[in-house]
Amino acid sequence: MALADGEMSPLDREEIDNHLRNCDRCRAEIEQLRAMNRLLSSQKRLRPEANLWRQVSERLEVTAGTPSFSWRLLLLFGIPLFGYKALLLSLQAAPSLWSKLVPIILVITVFSYLKTNPFKINCELTVRGELSS
Amino acid sequence: MDDPIAIKRCKAGDKDAFRYLVERYQIEAMGHALAILADREDALDAVQEAFLDAYQALGKFDMSRQFYPWFYTILRNRCFKLLVRRRKNVGLSLDDALILAPVSEASGEDRLALEHALLELSPAERELLTLKHLDGLSYDELAERLQIPRGTVMSRLFYARKRLREKLL
Numbered sequence: 001m002a003l004a005d006g007e008m009s010p011l012d013r014e015e016i017d018n019h020l021r022n023c024d025r026c027r028a029e030i031e032q033l034r035a036m037n038r039l040l041s042s043q044k045r046l047r048p049e050a051n052l053w054r055q056v057s058e059r060l061e062v063t064a065g066t067p068s069f070s071w072r073l074l075l076l077f078g079i080p081l082f083g084y085k086a087l088l089l090s091l092q093a094a095p096s097l098w099s100k101l102v103p104i105i106l107v108i109t110v111f112s113y114l115k116t117n118p119f120k121i122n123c124e125l126t127v128r129g130e131l132s133s
Numbered sequence: 134m135d136d137p138i139a140i141k142r143c144k145a146g147d148k149d150a151f152r153y154l155v156e157r158y159q160i161e162a163m164g165h166a167l168a169i170l171a172d173r174e175d176a177l178d179a180v181q182e183a184f185l186d187a188y189q190a191l192g193k194f195d196m197s198r199q200f201y202p203w204f205y206t207i208l209r210n211r212c213f214k215l216l217v218r219r220r221k222n223v224g225l226s227l228d229d230a231l232i233l234a235p236v237s238e239a240s241g242e243d244r245l246a247l248e249h250a251l252l253e254l255s256p257a258e259r260e261l262l263t264l265k266h267l268d269g270l271s272y273d274e275l276a277e278r279l280q281i282p283r284g285t286v287m288s289r290l291f292y293a294r295k296r297l298r299e300k301l302l
Contacts, residue, residue, distance in 0.1 A: 005265075005272070036294060037266065039247060040266035043233045044234040044236055045267040046234045047161070048160065048163045048167065049160070050162075050163045050180070051159070052159045055181055056151075057148065060151075
């Protein structure tokens, strides 16, 4: 195959040329391969018209408008914790029921915000070029 | 403006510089995405997403590299993710060229047969064959572009060509 692509080292090429002189089957195979390569290489890739800037720039604006991750973290954990602490202080007395309920509510809020993937684990299958159609 | 200047400006938050990159590479990117996805709508989605990913990642871009090979990695990740997510069957239409440009009338029949055969291959096989023959990449360039060893490029090319030949017969 490297021979048909012209990417063979000189030493390998000499060995293969010797073999090809005496092997009709391999010679025919190489010829077929070269013919297919010629057919493929005589083609040009389609260059479809595209004008994506408008859509891309709109999406960039949206992305720029969303708070950064550190801000989201602060909002996510800071506000509920602040609220919890404020609640504890306001109750002053031993908040036995609240001290049990609030962490549960906090956890539920956090999990529902992160939508069933609380630790942002990437569970998406990554295919590295082995997909069949 | 050239690529390194545009990239430096993008890193500083200049969106007009990014516009230069999008407009310079969008057609090439669409061609590559179409070869993998064989679907115009999906290709448009993938290229848009890839440009957005690229904009986010440009801060970490190594200035000693060229933009498009770097961007291509992002684009192909997007394409293969889209394939996994959608799993839809590609409608094979001979009237609608998706990969090969009409070159001349004389080669029309060959082109259609080849286009059809390519569409019957897997996306990964199509990608490899088109990069090799339509873009003329060497084994080493393919290895870098696809992030696989040179030997793997050679063996995958062998099997892709074998399958293409079967489809053409």
